[in-house]
Amino acid sequence: MPNLDLLIEIGTEELPPKALPVLSAAFEDAFAAQLQQAGLRFSAIQRFATPRRLALLVPQLDTEQPPRTLEKWGPAVQAAFGADGKATKAAEGFARSCGVEVSALAQRSDGKVSKLYYGVEQPGAATATLLAGMITTALAALPIPKRMRWGSNRDEFVRPVQWVVLLFGDTVIDATIMGQPCGNTSRGHRFMSPAPLVLTAPAHYQDALKSGKVIADFAERRAEIRRQVEAKAIELQGRAIIDEALLDEVTALVEWPVALAGRFDEAFLQVPKEALISSMKEHQKCFHLLDAQNNILPYFITLSNLQSRDPAQVIAGNEKVIRPRLADAAFFFEQDRRHPLATRVDKLKTVVFQQDLGTLYDKSQRVKQLAKTLAVELDYDSALAARAAELGKCDLMTSMVYEFAELQGIMGYHYALHDGEPKEIALALDEQYLPRFAGDQLPTSPTGRVLALAERLDTIAGLFGLGQPPTGSKDPFALRRAALGVLRVIIEQQLPLSLPRAVHAAMAGYAGNAKVKDACGDIVNFIIERLRAYYADQNIAADVFLAVDAVRPQSPLEFDLRIKAVAHFAALPEAAALAGANKRVSNILQKADDAPPTLCEAALLQEPAEKALSNALHETRALSAPLLASLRFTEALAAMAALRAPVDAFFDQVMVNADDPALRRNRLALLSELRQLFLRIADISLLQNV
Numbered sequence: 001m002p003n004l005d006l007l008i009e010i011g012t013e014e015l016p017p018k019a020l021p022v023l024s025a026a027f028e029d030a031f032a033a034q035l036q037q038a039g040l041r042f043s044a045i046q047r048f049a050t051p052r053r054l055a056l057l058v059p060q061l062d063t064e065q066p067p068r069t070l071e072k073w074g075p076a077v078q079a080a081f082g083a084d085g086k087a088t089k090a091a092e093g094f095a096r097s098c099g100v101e102v103s104a105l106a107q108r109s110d111g112k113v114s115k116l117y118y119g120v121e122q123p124g125a126a127t128a129t130l131l132a133g134m135i136t137t138a139l140a141a142l143p144i145p146k147r148m149r150w151g152s153n154r155d156e157f158v159r160p161v162q163w164v165v166l167l168f169g170d171t172v173i174d175a176t177i178m179g180q181p182c183g184n185t186s187r188g189h190r191f192m193s194p195a196p197l198v199l200t201a202p203a204h205y206q207d208a209l210k211s212g213k214v215i216a217d218f219a220e221r222r223a224e225i226r227r228q229v230e231a232k233a234i235e236l237q238g239r240a241i242i243d244e245a246l247l248d249e250v251t252a253l254v255e256w257p258v259a260l261a262g263r264f265d266e267a268f269l270q271v272p273k274e275a276l277i278s279s280m281k282e283h284q285k286c287f288h289l290l291d292a293q294n295n296i297l298p299y300f301i302t303l304s305n306l307q308s309r310d311p312a313q314v315i316a317g318n319e320k321v322i323r324p325r326l327a328d329a330a331f332f333f334e335q336d337r338r339h340p341l342a343t344r345v346d347k348l349k350t351v352v353f354q355q356d357l358g359t360l361y362d363k364s365q366r367v368k369q370l371a372k373t374l375a376v377e378l379d380y381d382s383a384l385a386a387r388a389a390e391l392g393k394c395d396l397m398t399s400m401v402y403e404f405a406e407l408q409g410i411m412g413y414h415y416a417l418h419d420g421e422p423k424e425i426a427l428a429l430d431e432q433y434l435p436r437f438a439g440d441q442l443p444t445s446p447t448g449r450v451l452a453l454a455e456r457l458d459t460i461a462g463l464f465g466l467g468q469p470p471t472g473s474k475d476p477f478a479l480r481r482a483a484l485g486v487l488r489v490i491i492e493q494q495l496p497l498s499l500p501r502a503v504h505a506a507m508a509g510y511a512g513n514a515k516v517k518d519a520c521g522d523i524v525n526f527i528i529e530r531l532r533a534y535y536a537d538q539n540i541a542a543d544v545f546l547a548v549d550a551v552r553p554q555s556p557l558e559f560d561l562r563i564k565a566v567a568h569f570a571a572l573p574e575a576a577a578l579a580g581a582n583k584r585v586s587n588i589l590q591k592a593d594d595a596p597p598t599l600c601e602a603a604l605l606q607e608p609a610e611k612a613l614s615n616a617l618h619e620t621r622a623l624s625a626p627l628l629a630s631l632r633f634t635e636a637l638a639a640m641a642a643l644r645a646p647v648d649a650f651f652d653q654v655m656v657n658a659d660d661p662a663l664r665r666n667r668l669a670l671l672s673e674l675r676q677l678f679l680r681i682a683d684i685s686l687l688q689n690v
Helices: 017-037 089-098 127-140 202-211 218-235 244-251 266-270 273-284 311-336 346-350 360-377 382-391 399-403 410-419 423-431 446-465 479-492 499-508 520-536 542-549 556-570 575-591 608-629 633-653 661-679
Strands: 003-012 046-050 053-062 068-076 106-109 114-122 161-168 180-183 185-187 196-198 239-241 258-263 287-290 296-304 352-354
Touching: 003 127, 003 185, 003 202, 017 046, 017 053, 017 127, 017 218, 017 244, 046 218, 053 202, 068 089, 089 114, 127 161, 161 180, 161 185, 196 202, 218 239, 218 244, 218 258, 218 287, 218 296, 258 311, 266 273, 266 296, 266 311, 273 287, 273 296, 273 311, 273 410, 296 311, 311 399, 346 360, 352 360, 360 382, 360 446, 360 499, 382 423, 382 446, 410 423, 423 446, 446 479, 446 499, 446 520, 479 520, 479 556, 499 520, 520 542, 520 556, 542 556, 556 633, 575 633, 575 661, 608 633, 608 661, 633 661
Parallel strands: none
Antiparallel strands: 003 053, 003 161, 046 053, 068 114, 106 114, 185 196, 239 287, 258 296, 287 296
């Protein structure tokens, strides 16, 4: 079957930059799905995206669909013919629906019963006749929250469509898409190459656009921007800090990138660098530079969308625009420092945290008490924790954070240092928000740890107490992320903290709120359930998690130590036999008429195998006791692995359900001792992948 290259280009007014990569990928996926559904073969699709276009190059696309057999199944043969062999109305109706006589129908089995069957081979349609419909369907499937209309037609898209290229081989497909007639004429750079670009072959698309001063490939343009920015930074004897999200956004704003370096007044370096960076990044889409000591340099790198004949003028224009932005940041910083953070505590009473949970002041008071409790539990300085919690939200009332919300915590750190607060309190004001996202760093100071925990636990307790836990994909207060943050701080910083006690302390903060009900059990379950995904990301099997969760350690740190011990145990050669034995023991004990004694009696042991198991259990308990006490679960399970041989011998040689009731109960007691020994770490009977 012959094939040709296909080019699709949807030319638009400027597309939203943050959505451009998503729209481009979705267009490729949606159109590929259309081709596959139509049975058309093709090579890997290449996608292109610039501020003014979405395009796809589909190499070696079939020029027509393969022939297809249309199948129709009718009634069962038994119902299709009467006792006299004549067709029933059911058979005649099925034949009419197929447009044939009953005699033309075949009889086939569908795997269960024999039925009437009709199959006809249908020739495939020419690809050229299908393309417009498939493209329209793919465009309609793009994730566009709010679509626009333009002109007098009723077509809708993310931005008005200005032109459409639809080239199959060297032939233009005669069709209309989004109100535009399809052609082979594209457009180059709006200013540097305004003349129409006539495309002669899909494979020449990138070269043709480059001749029109457009780098069509998003990834190529992104790499070129990175190269230029890094080269400019080297010229300025600095290191460009390239935020990946900003790089994506800038790539989506330009078609022909040209990096230019500007300078700002060194007086602005007195302002915290985070404020300068936010101002340059958010408002001007600029990259900042650091020196070898990670100090910010008085330069910025911006991207122009054209090759100017007078770059100095462009640079001067950018410097003129960025100066007042930095001046605003400097003004906010100076004004904010005139009033210590502590003077803003009462202002927190004017900001509602949540309608039924009170103001930010109320939250700060709850967090203050909770932070003190957690600090005592961890043997930290409770006075520092209380002071940090009291000041924790005060920077939200400053002009700087009002203008740059992403600086919350960071500005609290700088203002607290200026106010003469201890360094640890200042650090805690920033660290309370850590981790901000998956893989982010954790608090490093003791006070920062307890404040980070208290902040999250208070929010989780309040929302659960109101009966507003996350549902499905809805989690407006980011409680799942908060719960995972709690677990990461406790586990990765090895804090010996009881989760139920911490949750109970958080719940106690709402004792005077009649709308908040006790939800400690639900909260603990919710937080522990986050561990399932946490360990899945570490490639730890689900059955290992279930084995530990079955005994539900109170401390997440202890939970983690047991998880690692069980994962190690599961890889031992003895694991499968002991997991199976534990499962067998569990089943035997569940079926017993009554609970066996706590300990077996040595005097009632008769068989050599049961005596050997009893002795091995005694030795293993003695060996593992100090290991369990010091939370050395991996070593304890390794010691328990030595029980495999006596356990195997016991089941091979001893009849558990002996006729003598006393003997039977004693043997059940022995098995119960075995079961309880392993349950001190986990329920290994739940291990399946061993």
